[in-house]
């Protein structure tokens with residue numbers, strides 16, 4: 001069982017398989033500092049979004065930020081602080097359990113509804129990410145699903161269930177606001193486009209003896225529709241912006257939201273999916289929770305006719321989502337390689 005979190009004492013040096021070639025490392029040179037520019041922070045006014053004027057304002061802000069960055073942050077989002085804290089604590093405890101307690105769940109089989117792993121399908125090129133992760137289905141919840149979740153640590157199942165329900169509500173609200181901001185029906189993303197199993201990546205990046213050699217995650221876009229991330233209070237996430245890397249400064253109590261490939265395709269490029277990556281640090285373990293809203297596997301995805309015009313002709317072909325899902329793995333998550341077979345090329 002090949003997990004970074006299994007070593008009881010911090011490693012003194014970086015094992016060779018984790019050393020990335022220099023051109024792939026997260027050298028901070030040339031990066032945008034958060035003093036230059038930062039991701040817009042949008043106030044969702046909790047329940048107050050029944051006020052139509054306020055609602056329209058927020059929807060417009062979201063789409064403006066989304067068009068500029070592909071990412072934005074939300075506060076006053078209605079998810080209780082205690083709900084976030086409880087699951088973050090349970091997840092941290094899970095990684096800290098002795099190896100024998102994690103062994104039952106250790107698997108590289110992607111079809112499992114709950115597993116812990118460290119390798120990914122795309123690090124066969126030998127450079128391994130400085131990360132362990134849980135990959136799990138978190139919504140919709142039923143008895144059978146809960147049985148797949150670990151019974152230890154004690155609060156894991158209940159805190160995950162609370163977090164999943166709250167995040168489901170938040171992501172549906174966000175999808176409605178995004179649709180409205182684009183001038184579409186509120187329920188535009190509400191059908192099969194967002195009704196697949198919601199997955200979660202619980203990413204655990206242990207302190208690294210030499211962060212200049214390693215990466216937590218290489219640049220990628222997310223394969224799903226919408227991602228809502230709790231990154232906690234340790235920095236690590238960077239977003240590509242105007243050809244440079246923008247640090248997403250951790251802010252207490254916020255969620256970072258980004259568009260997956262499917263939003264880009266359905267909106268025919270109006271809302272682009274933007275590359276992001278994660279760097280490592282030597283001081284503190286970093287835990288991030290990425291909640292990934294997905295289409296159903298048999299959902300037919302393609303640019304919505306209302307998003308296509310003479311000035312913006314169809315950019316992508318139609319496909320069944322399961323095809324995209326597999327292509328993403330085969331292309332190792334690299335944005336251009338993933339999109340290649342879905343783009344319409346015009347001469």
Ligand SMILES: O=C(O)CCC(=O)C(=O)O
Nearest residue numbers: 201203231237278288290
């Ligand atoms: O750890 C992070 O901040 C980002 C995680 C991420 O990009 C992902 O799980 O797809």
Ligand SMILES: [Fe+2]
Nearest residue numbers: 220221222276
């Ligand atoms: Fe991601």
